Amino acid sequence: MSEKKSYAYFVGGIVICLLGSVFFSTKAIFVKLAYREATVDAITLLALRMLFSLPFFAISAFVASKKTDNVRFTGQQWLGVAVVGCLGYYASSLLDFLGLQYISAGIERLVLFVYPTLVLLMSALVFRSKISPQQWLALIITYGGLFVAFWGEARVEGQSPDFYKGAALIFVCAVTYAMYIVGSGRLIPVVGAAKFNSYAMSFAGIAVLVHFFITSSSSLWNQDASTYLYSFLMAIFGTIIPSYLVTEGIKRVGSSNAAIVGSIGPVSTILQAYFFLQEPIHALQIAGTILILIGVLMISRKKAK
Template sequence: MTRSLATAIGFTAILMWALLALFTVGSGPVPPLQLNAICFSIGGAIGLIWCAARPGGFARMIAPGWKVIAFGTAGLFGYHFFYFSALRVAPPAQAGLVAYLWPLLIVLLSGLLPGERLRAGHVLGAITGFVGAALLISKGGAGLSAEWAKGYALAFACALTWSSYTVLSRRLGAAPSEVVTLFCLASALLSAVAHLALEETAWPHDGLGWASMLALGLGPVGLAFYVWDIGVKRGNIQLLGTASYAAPLLSTLVLVLAGVAKPTEWLAASALLITLGAVLAARASARAPKLSSPAG
């Protein structure tokens, strides 16, 4: 697999994450951790089917050992746990802005990886993209308030968890992507336990709600993790990190097309900044010397 193809595969995760908000709205009254448990169960089932269809798939799934499995589970479950907790104690828009520091952190932390070089274009592109994401999520609001410090701290923990998981996944390049199956199944179990302890069970009211919940598990909280794993291990991790800023933009566009949100001047400004950030990062990556991809 070439580095360009792996990067393209990883980008499909960003496209799926763009549908996260729409499907979450459609899933109705199902509480976050319960939804998490159901979706990760579906995602784990996808992995089991994939492993069954590939010779030696189950052997590769368990080959990395418990340390790698624990690491991946902490990344997937930890991100969602911190994210949903942050939105419980802080305004969602502002907490979401802090949580969306993770693409910037991916680009910056990736410079610490062997064989990678952080260039000025990567940093400038990441910062430009973050400004665009900030405009999009805050929608021109007055900014963050110290009143919600606990929520912002949880949101930052969310960003740090996912960016660290993504960058460190590159160091685990020898771990086959089949192991993501166990990440999903373990995250589903932890989410179910947390749900029983913290939430009241609720189910969708209609067919649209059930379809949205199924779509979440098949895409944004399922297949997306498998293709993301391929992208960050074998592709251009810095370009993927900056391209991740497209997620809030595409998510908003989907909501506009679905009639859930209205287009604003902030959307246009964000589109320009996010696109410019991606172009800057892409130019920096194109000028970088070609390096061999790690096996995975």
């Protein structure tokens, strides 16, 4: 691959990561809307999300396995895909849905987006990956933007007793999602982005449904109409589309850069929360948005190897 094509491939990966992050940020909006308009618990809402998503991922996995260039998973790869998938879209999603019962969509993004730092630290400690000076600088700028954007809101929300409970749940979610990003960054180059995503999401969907049927006394077939609507929209726009965008982005730019670029997610959530949830937006949030975009642009200018 020529240097020009290689750079275009890398920048294309940055754009794909950005789109994936924006689509993923719609999930918190749909969850908050569902909680607002109907009485539904976290595991039921998550189960409905996966119920709508699972058929697509199962069919996609079947199609990928029938391709002429398909390479069968080894036993270790099967285990890796299952564990990583459940970390990213079962454990993380459940913790996220539980936390969103107690804190706003904006604060959820603030706490969740400590995960890029966790990704870099995990990669450095476990796989001895080198953290470049540009990555450190981009992290400082993006996290400076996040601090500026959410500082005022966090001070207000922090007065609620349930705030700390919700924030703790989202922080653990960030840890498990960072594990997913690191693990997927190692598996995707070996097994392929689309195939990995299809099987990982299928394993996660099955895990969620098993959890629901074991622990819940609710019925998936007797919910409010708005719950089905938001679950379906969450499945399409907050799960299926962004999951493939993110895995393709990780394939192109690597897990560490994908995590940093994903910092645009809080900005997207602020704007969507303003329009759809009437959560206030302040001048500090606009200033933080500018800083985050500067950090993302710095990453996009990084030359591909």
